[in-house]
Amino acid sequence: MYEISLEKHNFDLQISPHLYTIHSFKYLLDMKDLFPYIGKPITVTKDMCDFNGHMNVNFIKEVFEQGWEFTIRDFGFNDEYFNSGFSSFTLEDNYRFKKEFLLGDQVFPAFRLFNVNKKLFHMIGVLFDKDDVISAMYETVEGHIDMKQRKIVEMDAKRLERVSAIKNAHDLTGTVPYEIRLKIKDL
16 A cells, blocks of 8 residues: 655555545545636624524625736736726526525635636636535636627637636646536637
8 A cells, every 4th residue: 555645635546457446535626626716705694694583695706806806917907908998798607505604604605717718708616614524516617808899809819818827727737626607618
């Protein structure tokens, strides 16, 4: 039996001539590793709760909006880019809820770029609870917009290369453990 260590993913591997079997996991997978962009944690306040006693969906959507901070910084969709006549528009969103957040609960948002092509990008996000369990999931498809024409257009080659490199790096973190509902064409 050999001990193999891959950063946080430590496990024992039992090797036979025809079969590789994982014998025991010390860490199966840190779910947060799948989402490289870590948002600001929040604590659910009374103002965020609705008549059902849980965090209202409007506040959940607001937490998911943190994902845009990363596109501004890393994709370069900043004021300079906007002033040059380009932006992005939301074309479709999808939200799913597996567990409610109650008053006083901590919420930990995280995001990743799931796919990109010449005109579109597909971001996904999750909200983790204090035990690192995915409690809510978010997807958005965004169109790259020429603001003069107010039309979806291709990203310039340099920007597409930059965003594609981010997507490829995010792909290396592993496979998302749930169904992705929104789709865009691959490059």
